[in-house]
Amino acid sequence: MIDYLIEIIFKSIPNEIIGNLLKDLTKDGKAILNYHANTELGNIDWTSSDLINEIFKKHSDFGLFLNLNSLNDPIISLPNCGLAIYKSNSLVSLEINFQLSDLKETDREKLSKKLMTLANSIAKKYQITECIGGIEPANDTNLRLFTNDKLGPINL
Secondary structure (H helix, E strand, O other), X not given: OOOOEEEEEEEEEOOOOHHHHHHHHOOOOOOEEEXXXXXXXXXXXXXXXXXXXXXXXXXXXXXXXXXXXXXXOOXXXXXXXXXXXXXXXXXXXXXXEEEHHXXXXXXXXXXXXXXXXXXXXXXXHOOOOEEXXXXXXXXXXXXXXXXXXXXXXXXX
């Protein structure tokens, strides 16, 4: 079996939303194994969405990378996943990355639909208008599992 890196990308995240999104995805920081930023951010209080928002307001161009022990959701659990958050000018995007082989207990026939449902529930909750998922690089339309609420040409 071929192992793939799967990514879910959320584009154009409002600056005032990123704090709540990261706070929730990391379970107030409890799911974070480690993190790195390409600029000095100091210690981050993952329990405060306001303080996380301030980091994003204060810096115009940076990347923040988090390794999580898991991202747990009632729809699907993603063990050993990474989050990559990029801010360029005033636009913020977030990627969730994980290895397909880490989803040992997941029915592959339903995986694309579960990932699309997860992404759309996050997008709806955090007012994100565009989410895509696929085999890395998910920006390649030929490798898409889904775009917003439409399944793509690839099915795992």
